[in-house]
Amino acid sequence: MQPEAVVFDIGNVLIEWQPKRFYDRVIGPARRRAMFQSVDLYAMNECVDRGAHFTETIYATAEEFPDWRNEIRMWHDRWIELAQPEIPHSIRLLRALRSKGVPVFALSNFGIQSFDYAASHYPFLHEFDRHYISGHLQVIKPDPKIYDIVETDSGVAPTALLFTDDIVDNIDIANSRGWQTHLFEGPQGWADRLVGAGLLTTTEAA
Incomplete structure (x- = not known):
């Protein structure tokens, strides 16, 4: 029908929607792989998709992983670069x-x-x-x-x-x-x- x-x-x-591509460009593939192995960024993003607050969720995750604080915050602060073109x-x-x-x-x-x-x-x-x-x-x-x-x-x-x-x-x-x-x-x-x-x-x- x-x-x-x-x-x-x-x-x-x-x-x-290509977060890995963004991070490969910004911090390099090797460092990106290490971060994604250390931090479950997709689980973090799923919490946001389920209704958790965008800023609060990402910034809280950044504080849980201080070695990656700046990079995790990019998921929020430079989010539009993850979702383009x-x-x-x-x-x-x-x-x-x-x-x-x-x-x-x-x-x-x-x-x-x-x-x-x-x-x-x-x-x-x-x-x-x-x-x-x-x-x-x-x-x-x-x-x-x-x-x-x-x-x-x-x-x-x-x-x-x-x-x-x-x-x-x-x-x-x-x-x-x-x-x-x-x-x-x-x-x-x-x-x-x-x-x-x-x-x-x-x-x-x-």
Whole structure:
């Protein structure tokens, strides 16, 4: 069936999210590897994605690991450099869908304050019809609860949702609920999927 609404992940779909790349550039690959082995930065970030305060969580972690205090604080102080650049073709696809009257939703693991910060740099994040941001919901993908929230709040049947995400586990849960899905590996593949679903023409998806 043709989808009634399209659901976008944000990180690595609309905005590149590559913390290791940032640290490799700033402190060098060897020091970055040592820091990531010493500090579970992704667990720290997951706390933020679950609703913990962005600044407080990162600064508290920095104090727990004084040898890495300055570098850990960069996760907060230079956060926008971890979340760049935007992916222009994906943004065009978002806007093309909206211009056709197709509802577009964001479903993303994102902190409350960090999402607001991102939206101040990337105004297109305000263009979704609905936002399902994990920090506000206090549940992260791939927990089935966050998918249930989308279904219940939007009123769109699972089989009528088309969802793209770059993480296989997140796609697998959506599939298990009957959602239509696309594993994002680049914007052209996503464009082709939207054309194949009858939502955009080839020209509109360019």
